[in-house]
Amino acid sequence: MPEGHSVHRIARQFDRNFVGRLVGASSPQGRFTEGAAVLDGREATAAKAVGKQMFLGFDGDLWLRVHLGLYGAWDFAGEIQVDPTIASANGRMGQTNQRGTDLPDETVMDAAGENSLTSIGAPRRARVHVRMSEQTTGLPEEGEQWPPPVVGQVRLRLLTESTCADLRGPTACQLQTPEEMLATIAKLGPDPLVDDPAAGEERFVAVVRRKPTSIGLLLMDQNVVSGIGNVYRAELLFRARLNPHAPGREVPEELVRELWRDWTRLLAIGVETGQMMTMDDLSPQEWRAAMASRDDRHWVYHRAGLPCRVCGTHVVVEEMASRKLYWCPSCQA
């Protein structure tokens, strides 16, 4: 589920559980054997997220660049300590989901196997998995294997004494020099969690306001703004009541600024909760009701043919640059 919020959460997990430790690296799948050999035995020194890209630093001025693409994923196992802000968010959100519904992208449980992260204090022994289908594996308890057995195609396994991270199906998994890493970042549009928000807003506004390209395409362009994907795009446009086909340079400046500020808002919520909460103005009761139905968690995303939650008009779906674009032709006229 990799839009920007997921990548920032993953970087936090690495920061907390790998940075400052010696890391063993391997490529069980065999498609990153050379790179893993270079990393093997080094100390992790930093974890950064910019948009949908994550950079993991190692001693010797070496960076691992990972882009999860459409279906990549990190699976964490072992004694994973959870970022307090994430833990508190999960505790507040609860774990009431069933199979097939959205979960926060990390499922967190304590050593007793219970969801008890309502406390915001000292980090506790916990386990983390990106996929809920693997909730049955867990801490290296007596009789359990360590390191965990490799399941399926694992491009890269990073292992400390007590933590394990498996990378599957990434679009990019590459070693970089510091210069290469900076060059990669330099090509990306602003990320509200990386760049100074005001400066990021100015960069975003300046670019959008001179492009003839549709705002629907600009929001998805990682060189214009970092981290927005197909879900956030549709939802941001709806929240702004903006026609996706409007050329960037014809969108009123104040509306462009509002788009950036709203992205800043949604990204922060997404990082905090692990969910793409785009109807954050709903009351708790409304939110629970919305969450109960798979197609009611967003304003328009994945709601083709269903009535708009605001005006009742049928939400339409169309192809834009070979991605599905959902919008309300009435609210976003």
Added chain:
DNA sequence: CATCGATGTTGAG
């Protein structure tokens, strides 16, 4: 059990 589709990007043509 086979097929499809997905919160994405790259590069060939």
Added chain:
DNA sequence: TCAACCTCGATGG
């Protein structure tokens, strides 16, 4: 503009 990349849950027979 579109296939390829490469993974897996959802869907249908």
